[in-house]
Amino acid sequence: MEYLALQLFNGLVNGSFYALLSLGLAVIFGVLRVVNFAHGALYMLGAFAAYLLLQDFGVGFWLALILAPIGIGIAGMVLERLLIRRLYGLDPLYNFLLTFGLTLMIQDGVRLRYGLQGQPYPAPAELAGSVSAGLVAYPTYRLFVIAFSLVVCVAVWYVIERTRLGMIVRAATERPELTRALGINVDRWITPVFGFGVALAALGGVLAAPMRNVSPLMGSELIIFAFAVVVIGGMGSIAGAVVAGFLVGVLASLAAVFNPALENVVAFALMAIVLLVRPAGLFGSLEARS
Amino acid sequence: MRRGLVLLPYAVGIAVALALPRVMYPVLALDILLWGLFAMSVDLLLGYVGLLSFGHAAFWGLGAYAAAIAAKSADIPFALAAILGAGASALLAVPFGYLATRRRGIYFAMVTLAFAQLVFYVANEWRDLTGGENGLHGVPRTFPGLSLGRSADFYYAALPLITLGYFLAYRIVHSPFGHVLVAIRDNEPRAQALGYATWRYKVLAFVLSGGLAGLAGGLFALGNGFASLDLLHWTTSGQAVLITILGGIGTLWGSLLGAVIVLELRDALTSAPEASGVVTGAVFVVIVLAFRRGLWATGRDALRRFAAPPVSARIDISGGEVRHGRS
Numbered sequence: 141m142e143y144l145a146l147q148l149f150n151g152l153v154n155g156s157f158y159a160l161l162s163l164g165l166a167v168i169f170g171v172l173r174v175v176n177f178a179h180g181a182l183y184m185l186g187a188f189a190a191y192l193l194l195q196d197f198g199v200g201f202w203l204a205l206i207l208a209p210i211g212i213g214i215a216g217m218v219l220e221r222l223l224i225r226r227l228y229g230l231d232p233l234y235n236f237l238l239t240f241g242l243t244l245m246i247q248d249g250v251r252l253r254y255g256l257q258g259q260p261y262p263a264p265a266e267l268a269g270s271v272s273a274g275l276v277a278y279p280t281y282r283l284f285v286i287a288f289s290l291v292v293c294v295a296v297w298y299v300i301e302r303t304r305l306g307m308i309v310r311a312a313t314e315r316p317e318l319t320r321a322l323g324i325n326v327d328r329w330i331t332p333v334f335g336f337g338v339a340l341a342a343l344g345g346v347l348a349a350p351m352r353n354v355s356p357l358m359g360s361e362l363i364i365f366a367f368a369v370v371v372i373g374g375m376g377s378i379a380g381a382v383v384a385g386f387l388v389g390v391l392a393s394l395a396a397v398f399n400p401a402l403e404n405v406v407a408f409a410l411m412a413i414v415l416l417v418r419p420a421g422l423f424g425s426l427e428a429r430s
Numbered sequence: 431m432r433r434g435l436v437l438l439p440y441a442v443g444i445a446v447a448l449a450l451p452r453v454m455y456p457v458l459a460l461d462i463l464l465w466g467l468f469a470m471s472v473d474l475l476l477g478y479v480g481l482l483s484f485g486h487a488a489f490w491g492l493g494a495y496a497a498a499i500a501a502k503s504a505d506i507p508f509a510l511a512a513i514l515g516a517g518a519s520a521l522l523a524v525p526f527g528y529l530a531t532r533r534r535g536i537y538f539a540m541v542t543l544a545f546a547q548l549v550f551y552v553a554n555e556w557r558d559l560t561g562g563e564n565g566l567h568g569v570p571r572t573f574p575g576l577s578l579g580r581s582a583d584f585y586y587a588a589l590p591l592i593t594l595g596y597f598l599a600y601r602i603v604h605s606p607f608g609h610v611l612v613a614i615r616d617n618e619p620r621a622q623a624l625g626y627a628t629w630r631y632k633v634l635a636f637v638l639s640g641g642l643a644g645l646a647g648g649l650f651a652l653g654n655g656f657a658s659l660d661l662l663h664w665t666t667s668g669q670a671v672l673i674t675i676l677g678g679i680g681t682l683w684g685s686l687l688g689a690v691i692v693l694e695l696r697d698a699l700t701s702a703p704e705a706s707g708v709v710t711g712a713v714f715v716v717i718v719l720a721f722r723r724g725l726w727a728t729g730r731d732a733l734r735r736f737a738a739p740p741v742s743a744r745i746d747i748s749g750g751e752v753r754h755g756r757s
Contacts, residue, residue, distance in 0.1 A: 233539060
């Protein structure tokens with residue numbers, strides 16, 4: 141029973157990362173129609189940015205939590221302006237391939253400089269130790285990760301669903317031509333939205349740094365899970381990305397209670413079931429963008 | 431006379447294939463032909479059905495593991511082991527194809543990618559069978575009446591089977607079945623309106639493609655004497671897609687040209703595997719941005735311009751249906 145509760149929390153922690161990454165993918169896909177393969181590599185860069193801020197400038201976790209996403213987000217905006225922008229008129233597959241190439245370059249570029257060895261990153265002193273959470277004592281930092289990413293997800297959902305800015309973004313997602321005709325400059329939002337999605341990935345990276353070693357390949361498997369989550373939730377759906385993210389995290393961890401080998405398989409099995417029963421995804425509409 | 435000219439490219443191709451192990455390491459020559467076949471299987475879907483599979487490592491890797499396990503445990507002739515590998519991959523392609531063809535375009539790429547990762551994790555966990563992270567080593571290759579110890583010997587022994595793979599891919603594309611595939615690529619609703627059960631064609635194309643990738647993977651494991659998790663990793667799928675696009679989408683033979691360049695490049699960078707990733711990634715970026723036509727179409731046009739007025743022939747992933755803006 142205690143093990144079950146422990147795994148439930150572990151699942152929520154994993155789900156936090158799935159949700160943050162899928163959320164960024166969904167926001168970017170919604171506005172740009174780009175599936176950003178480099179999302180996992182940018183998540184890794186976020187963790188490395190936090191690590192380097194600490195090593196070279198003595199900047200701690202809390203400041204890194206703000207600075208690293210801003211820095212990587214700006215780097216993402218540069219990428220969008222220089223490369224991704226050039227392929228908008230073509231099939232979205234070309235940008236998928238472009239960002240795949242970028243992934244290889246970023247991952248192995250970092251590996252060339254820092255090696256494969258994971259670098260440790262200390263958790264902030266304020267969140268050391270563990271607290272009693274119902275049946276079990278659970279590390280404080282991990283509880284913080286769950287709470288923090290939930291807050292971020294709800295905030296992003298609120299901005300997109302309930303504010304004027306979000307209204308423009310949603311309008312640009314669903315009917316770009318009509319939105320333009322109504323006098324709204326859709327193109328102005330493209331670069332910032334890409335930067336924002338990338339910043340979410342980097343934020344995930346900073347959050348992961350104290351829990352998982354900072355290493356060049358830390359995002360290389362996560363991105364595939366994020367893809368599965370996005371297919372399960374329904375591409376481009378903000379709520380779908382978040383709900384499916386936590387769902388996959390929790391189900392995978394609970395499945396591991398029965399057999400540890402199942403943990404990595406659950407996401408893909410779930411994806412297969414969704415494709416069979418509801419190909420558009422839990423929250424997706426097939427007709428909108430198939 | 432005319433007939434002789436038509437056969438000329440094939441004669442040249444066979445001559446080059448026979449001479450290849452004499453101008454480079456036989457192992458490298460074999461790898462080039464096998465990666466070429468692997469990339470062709472990707473092109474069969476991408477160029478002729480308009481479906482980008484980003485999960486073909488699953489079929490290449492499963493073919494490799496199945497052939498390696500069969501050769502190690504039953505000591506059967508290598509050709510039989512390779513065909514077993516192809517069969518296993520084709521079998522796996524049935525459920526994957528059935529599910530993945532429910533989505534198109536970018537979703538198809540993501541779904542195939544995810545399924546291939548599933549196979550990767552299963553192989554990683556099933557240590558008794560696959561050796562887990564260590565992989566399988568010392569895979570024997572035998573054939574009654576032949577000694578296949580040297581790499582060059584195996585190259586020539588495997589050549590007929592590889593050629594058969596190429597021939598199958600060529601026949602699939604140039605059959606009535608292949609024409610229906612192209613019709614689906616260009617306009618699926620129209621193909622449906624003409625009475626074709628398009629999903630059946632797509633699944634069958636996926637299975638055939640998976641089988642060819644499995645054949646290539648099986649021979650790869652037998653030729654190199656090992657099967658490892660690398661073969662199942664998504665970077666391997668990406669590698670095959672890179673070769674296909676570099677060679678030229680929808681050209682089939684372009685994949686062979688692409689394989690020569692990518693494998694020579696990788697061979698030159700073996701001493702620094704990390705740099706190899708950076709270079710491969712950079713090649714990918716440059717090709718997608720500036721060289722989407724590929725080597726085959728570029729070379730063919732150069733030849734034609736030399737002989738006749740320019741002909742513009744382009745094949746796009748989207749199959750003629752270019753989407754504008756972010757609509």
